[in-house]
Amino acid sequence: MHGQLPRRILDLLQEGKRNSEKLLRKALDHYQLTIPQIALIILLHENKEMSVTDLSQKMGLSKSTVSGIIDRLERIGIVKRKRSDQDRRVVTTVLTEQFQLRGSELERSFNDLLCEIFNTVSEQALMDIIKGLEMFNEIISTNIDSLSKRNQ
Secondary structure, three states: OHHHHHHHHHHHHHHHHHHHHHHHHHHOHHHOOOHHHHHHHHHHHHHOEEEHHHHHHHHOOOHHHHHHHHHHHHHOOOEEEEEOOOOOOOEEEEEOHHHHHHHHHHHHHHHHHHHHHHOOOOHHHHHHHHHHHHHHHHHHHHHHHHHHHHOO
8 A cells, every 4th residue: 555655645736736727727717827837937926037947947937938928918019028238148938018017916926815715714723734735845955966876
């Protein structure tokens, strides 16, 4: 039985990811944006400007995928690329002035949705979920590091 438990954990995480994305798509559908686009907009709203590298790390996506998301959002006037005055090679992404207010609205809608979804769950249950996920992430991170060392 113990051997099946780690697989069950991964299956539940995948199911949770699919269900949460489905829920977010339905709830935020009126924005006519994809979940990764919404995530990128919220990150930019929180951080003001970010490099593709920073965005890709925060989102858990490849740089090329994030660049594609930025390209699409740039075409519809939501974000723009900005070159550093100090080093022209450094490019960051920012929300356009027209979209900064809408970015606030989007972030508020997202946060309100999360509060609505979890408002019937006790604080202790939420803390248990957080603790379990933190433990999971620590286990995975530790093993990523040890596998990297072993493969060198």
